[in-house]
Amino acid sequence: MSPPDSSRPRSDKNGSERAEHLAGLIMALARREGMKAGDRLIEQRLADALDLSRAPIRLGLKALEAAGLARGEPHRGFVLAKNPTSIAAQPALAAVRRNEQVYATIAGDVLATRLPADVTEAELMRRYDVTRAELQRLLDRIAAEGWIARLPGYGWRFAETVSSPEAQAQAKAFRAVIEPAAIAQPGFALTQEVIIRLRERQQRVFEDEIEKMTIGEIFQSGCEFHEEIIRGAGNPFFLEALRRVNSIRRLFAYRSFADRDGMRRHVREHLRLLDVLETRRYTEAADLMARHLQRPLVAGLS
Template identity: 90%
Template sequence: MTASDSSRQPASRRGGSERAEHLAGLIMALARREGMKAGDRLIEQRLADALDLSRAPIRLGLKALETAGLARGEPHRGFVLAKNPTSGAAQPALAAVRRREQVYATIAGDVLASRLPADVTEAELMRRYGLSRAELQRLLDRIAAEGWVARLPGYGWRFAETVSSPEAHAKAMAFRAVIEPAAIAQPGFALSQDVIARLRERQQRVFEGELEKMTIGEVFHSGCEFHEEIIRGAGNPFFLESLRRVNSIRRLFAYRSFADRDGMRRHVREHLRLLEVLETRRYAEAAELMAKHLQRPLVAGLS
């Protein structure tokens, strides 16, 4: 009924190489994470290592970036960032990525609004969203990895009730309120000064202006990264892993939440405060602070 008919095309040949633009997006995202500026060199091997790829696909991504005007390249000198990755101009390349995400978002929306039955066959999804079997499988694998759909033993898949339930958000927060402070309170917890500095720099930048220019999705993403980086300090992958999963589900309803810029501002300030305490290794205190940070009901979802 609500299915998007999503350009019935052979999945390749669609506006100048979908894959390349996707790669371009990955590169820009990395550049942003690393705090790179316009003019910085984009060294192939370094990008390849950071993204767990070989140079071949990186190269495609770089070419796409050049086409999009986000990078400039000269023969035998490689590529250089043409714009600050945080600037609004980073959108063009991302536009392609967005298109790729469209079906995902549509499905997420349909599941959240219960427009889709809990149990569905692949055939039905293919028809409904105009996907090839291969495309659908990729998508379902990804969603399964995020934990909100699972294969049934026979034919078909089942969406987790978790997602569509109205209390889902509260439950996710309750879970975080348990694991995040506990992680900080773990015996071996430690956060290198490097990491702290990087996190602070990023939060500071957001605090001092970028916030206004960011989309809800970006703010959300940035918050997740912050918290995931901190929980990583426990040195226990189970904490990190479980936070990641919660976050990937929270992301689904984050889009619905209102943009309360003031609340977000206060939120980021708390992040900065937390970093101060972590820096001086007062972990017990930091754990408490984190607990408070998470318990605050807050609008409808960020952190």
């Protein structure tokens, strides 16, 4: 119909989009693990932690070096050049992949119901100007996160879980059921190591990182905390259910504002919960969790 519009260049000439992405993953990991400047970045260890092999890790490391965040000597591997900070604060890695942007745009459009519940791939390809392959990866990811599903014929349907305005309250109600229940499960237990690791991380956040973290990171850290706790039930169904809720809550998170004080209080509750869990008073812990989840707090943040 319209003139054969010279479509957007197939692949922009930034050679190393993937590499920068990997670099970001590595930095995020280093951050979570509380690594400091000077710590070694051991390929195999990173590979294991990220469920990859050394080849892609190495790409990421080279990108980190190019960005000045790591230093490498031949045969001696790489070393962190700076204390890892928020990725968002690293302009050198700011080449957020195009797909991320499209993802975010779609998420925004769905949340604002600017998209119909049922859509076809072709529609989306036109609307967001992506290739079929790119779109399919996106859709697969979204499907895995549980907010879109294939229709039997053509097209996809967004889950009501996202499109509805009450979704946030519903997510909260759901968590208020499963999280305390998980803790109250007969076999519930957390190893000392896990508790220590969680406490360290929360403490770090509490003491000096809250100010430097983005909303997304704070949210992520909260999710990981709760998921680690619920994992203690030893029942993957609880964990998986929580993961799904969280992946949807993440969509809302970007809209919520940063209330650093509220967050501090929130993290303090996490620490308190850990204390109770450590002494194995699980009934009490379940109770505490229930109250923790009821607190109003920052919209959408727990």
